[in-house]
Amino acid sequence: MNGRPLRKALPAVPGWHDLDSDVPASRSTSNQSTGLPLPPIITRRPAHPMFFAVSVVDSRGRVVAASIIDTLGWRPGHVVAFAVSEEQVVTVQRPLGTATPRSLRGTIRRSGRLILPATLRHRAGINQGNRLLLAANETSQLLQIYPALVLAAILQGHHDVNWRAR
Structure with missing residues (x-):
């Protein structure tokens, strides 16, 4: 496509900062989305994989x-x-x-x-x-x-x- 990783091209989604350290937490927790409302994402991780x-x-x-x-x-x-x-x-x-x-x-x-x-x-x-x-x-x-x-x-x-x- 444009040579950029796909995750950089996606809009910020609440909770993604826990899954991807490249996305700043301030950007991912913003509730000023103009799209459809999203349910909260569970960010608690299990103690063991x-x-x-x-x-x-x-x-x-x-x-x-x-x-x-x-x-x-x-x-x-x-x-x-x-x-x-x-x-x-x-x-x-x-x-x-x-x-x-x-x-x-x-x-x-x-x-x-x-x-x-x-x-x-x-x-x-x-x-x-x-x-x-x-x-x-x-x-x-x-x-x-x-x-x-x-x-x-x-x-x-x-x-x-x-x-x-x-």
Whole structure:
């Protein structure tokens, strides 16, 4: 185009100063915009970087998670332990010992798949065809799996939005 980086050509957006140190804070927090009003942008950053993927559960409980597994540095053959919270969020981690029951342990497959044990799927209400949000925290070496129903509850509780059709 004109040889300038794209971000320099864009108008200032509130909160961008947190994301791009090249934009002065005074320019990015100006509310004297003549365009459409924008909602406030969340500038609070998580304490640790998070990585996300979406996957679907097949009939045998397999979940494709290759990109997330690679991000965590887990390799085929690594043993993982599964746990389910009261909120039906599944946590996956490399076990420190053998305290995890065999029914809640698994192995990373060569194809980059995790197999969610049947016991775990039943406890978390996960069925064939369900979409799952995979959220990995590289620092703590944890993978959390959120079923769609859990995400819907989180979103409805987080926003003061009337989700009914008008």
